[in-house]
Amino acid sequence: MHTLPHRESFKFSAGALALVVHGLFFSLLFFGFDWHISPSPNIQVEMWDRLPSPEPKLAPTPPPPPPPPPAPKHVVTPKVVKPALKFKADIELRDRKKAARLKRELAERKMLAAKKEKIRKEKLAKKLAEEKQRAAEERIAQENTRIKELRARMRADVNAAVQSEVQRYKDLIQAKIRRNIVMPPDIPDNAEAKFTIIVLPGGSVVSVNMLKSSGHEAYDSAAERAIRKAAPLPLPQDKSLARMFRTLRLSVKP
Secondary structure, eight states, X not given: OOOOSSHHHHHHHHHHHHHHXXXXXXXXXXXXXXXXXXXXXXXOOOOOSSOOOSSOOOXXXXXXXXXXXXXXXXXXXXXXXXXXXXXXXXXXXXXXXXXXXXXXXHHXXXXXXXXXXXXXXXXXXXXHHHHHHHHHXXXXXXXXXXXXXXXXXXXXXXXXXXXHHHHHHHHHHHHHXXXXXXXXXXXXXXXXXXXXXXXXXXXXXXXXXXXXXXXXXXXXXXXXXXXXXXOSOOOOSSXXXXXXXXXXXXXXXX
């Protein structure tokens, strides 16, 4: 076996190194002990059967790891909205907005349709009222026309009846006058004298005035005398007709 020189001087160095190593080992055990449960660092101990070479270089001892920070008592983790949930929420919000818009548009269309229907009904009612008014006016006009025509026919009938009655009494008066006339000689058959006679309600003759001579003085005088002699003249019993004979125009013919 090879022996190292200077054995006695090396004993002192080895003892000192052993003390230093044991001191470091106890320091690590004492100061590096952690009350929290954590994995202990790996410590390797080598057992030598002989001392190392002179002046060995020792590796620096790593510092002990820092203790972990204490865990918070109550940590509220912020709620993170997942993209899928956010996308679904956006779709639901969009659908709700769309449904609300459609509902509003439907309500507006219903309101507009109701307004148009109201205007249509008002126009229809107004048109029906105007047509009814025109029909009533036409009926009234037709009725008035019918009444006017009826009145005109009645007046015509009355006038015709009156004229017929007047003419009948004129014929009676002329016949009575002709019966009372004394015809002078040489009077032509077409001789005609016209007179205006004022007659009282009882038929009495008040006055006789000649309007047109026959051209024969003798016939004119005979006709006037016959008029006066025919009094009282025949008059209608109806007072309205009798008033028409107050002033009477007659033509006296042979």
